[in-house]
Amino acid sequence: MIARFVPALAAVSPALRAALAPLIDQHDFAGWLSAAQVKQLMQAGGVDEDALCFMLLPFAAAYAVTPLSHFDVGAIARGISGNLYFGANMEFVAAPLQQTVHAEQSAIAHAWLRGEKRLRALTVNYTPCGHCRQFMNELNSGTDLIICLPERPAATLGSYLPDAFGPRDLAIHSLLLDDIDQPFAAAAWLDHGLSASSPADNDPLLGAALAAASRSHAPYSQSHSGVALQGQDGRIYAGRYAENAAFNPSLPPLQAALILMNAAGVDNRQIKRAVLAERQNASITQWPATCATLAALGCHEVHHLSLSL
Ligand SMILES: [Zn+2]
Known part of the structure; x- marks a missing residue:
């Protein structure tokens, strides 16, 4: 078993563990799950997608690189394709703090780089900081993006970022995750x-x-x-x-x-x-x-x- 997942895997139900282990215990597992795999896991665990994402959060947080804070955050970006993309915070010793990557940014960039066109929701284990709320407001899903936090009702980004400032205030209509191809x-x-x-x-x-x-x-x-x-x-x-x-x-x-x-x-x-x-x-x-x-x-x-x- 890949070492980073051992504690998280021990904590899930035996049924989910049996379905998940063959998917993630692969040398080439790249921190995301296809829509078909997600469906398979929901059936095996007898859970809906919201519950599955909460169960998967420790697996996303297992990617955290936190030599400075030792505070591991995991996030899962949920695409319209049905795919799930793991993200975690990343800190860099000997670099300015401004170079830090937040878990939500990690999950969202991960989805974008794998070709996801839009996000439906984002599940994260701690409430998003102001920086991440603003980062998410750049997405083409806008303030309708659903934020799911443990033990709280799901709510829109709009409710986490009231009176938001965003691309539209600057008359920008090209949004993050929109398809762009500049001819360089x-x-x-x-x-x-x-x-x-x-x-x-x-x-x-x-x-x-x-x-x-x-x-x-x-x-x-x-x-x-x-x-x-x-x-x-x-x-x-x-x-x-x-x-x-x-x-x-x-x-x-x-x-x-x-x-x-x-x-x-x-x-x-x-x-x-x-x-x-x-x-x-x-x-x-x-x-x-x-x-x-x-x-x-x-x-x-x-x-x-x-x-x-
Ligand atoms: Zn943040």
């Missing part, structure tokens, strides 16, 4: 001297970073960006920038990629190399913060790919 091209290499060797043009890591940037959500700054990480085993994890109407709750592209890597059960300190792709001459840049956080994680081979329209 790799324009040039910027030599930042961090790496002795330049990757080849056909390097899949470049393509992954470019594709992530082209589908990033940056309606406020138009500074689209994406990060692709390669683990020690060669696998690639690409994350897109998710901008927010209130700016500060924006999720940087590196964090999105780290979320996907963590969901795959891979330690974020096992990054071999990274590529940040971002728009040329954009009004903001992810470069210094990306390099600093990657350095804190022990990754020093970082390339910068400049994109043009």
